[in-house]
Amino acid sequence: MIRKKIYDQLNIRAQCRKYGLPLWQCPQFLFVLMGIVIMIIIIVSFLIASRQIEDPQLVVLIVLFLSAVLIVIDYIIMHSFEKLAEVARAKMEFISVITHHLRSPITNIKYSLEALTSEELTEKDQEEYFRILRENTERTGDLINNILTVSRISLGTFKLRKEMISMANLVEETILGFKPLLGASNMTLEFEKEKGLPKIFSDPFCLKEVFRNLLDNAIRYQKNKGDIKLALRRQGKNIYFEISDSGVGIPEEDQKYIFQKFFRAKNALRYQTIGTGLGLYIVKEIITKMKGKVNFKSKENKGTTFWFTLPIK
């Protein structure tokens, strides 16, 4: 393992290829080059110093000390270069993943439009094509919202626009938006809310995005006909929200990565090919920004419960 790691580090050509950078812009290559330059400087200075100073041991010590300092600085420079390259690579990957995800709904829209204009259709067929158009336009819109949120988060320009809101109303509005999908998948949904919950000062658009992502997951990763239960109650100085499903669950080995950008659990890929791996990342970022906590409990093939708390004041 370690030997392979060292070998990989030394294989400069492969490292540079990973970032898609030419040799002269590649941090690893520059590091080695700087090392060689430093060594030459050391030898030259040693040659000069040995003629000037009587005590050669002192010269050796000075040179050793200087070279150690230089190597440390060099390493820091390389490391920051490496980070920059990694960020650039991640951005390219983000763009490529996103465009890929946008393609599917757009292809659906394109084909439906073509079918609508070219074929002789019954009214029922037309309705169906319009349904496809609506659904895929919404999918594109949701995806774009998610991309915008993620890019605002990574740019650091993500801001909350707070106002007094009722969480219960927001949950109900979100559920309403999912009615067609719920109906199509034969699921039951219960929403249990405590009476007399106080309003909170928060961002309604962001919270809706949180609810939408959580509910979307609960529906999509359902097994057969399942139940989804939502609960909203007061918990001390916080408002507590919970959503449980009886779906496919998250395998234990995947649980620690579930809030990471682009991560999708292995079994998620088996059941649904549509997800982007952005939803839960967004949920976590928004709730953390609102000074709340979010977590989950899950068992594979049994179901998952996501919950979060938000401070009332």
Place this chain on the structure above:
Amino acid sequence: MKNILFIEDESALQRTIGDILKSKDYRVIKALDGESGLRSAKEERPDLILLDLILPRMDGFKVLKGLKTNEETKNIPVIILTNLEETEDIQKALELGATTYLVKSSYTLEEVVKKIEKALEE
């Protein structure tokens, strides 16, 4: 009447492409994931298979490999219909024995149908 097996998890595409094929007098057999697609291919022995690559349960490459390594299904022409367009993916699919490789977003419905008709004639 010729049979076409359409392995695709997007129900919208099943609908649009499926409908236009039906209107041209083909019988379309639907499969919404890789596993059931491979099973249908063995049971129904269609004249042509339309195969997506990103599929639940079993991806399109595995399905293609399964089709081409089975005596009963290896001679059925397979058209890949996907949104993956990396050269590596295209090469891999063609090496595994796909007849044609189509990137969905670069073709119109009419063009896709023409490619299917051409593959059935050959």
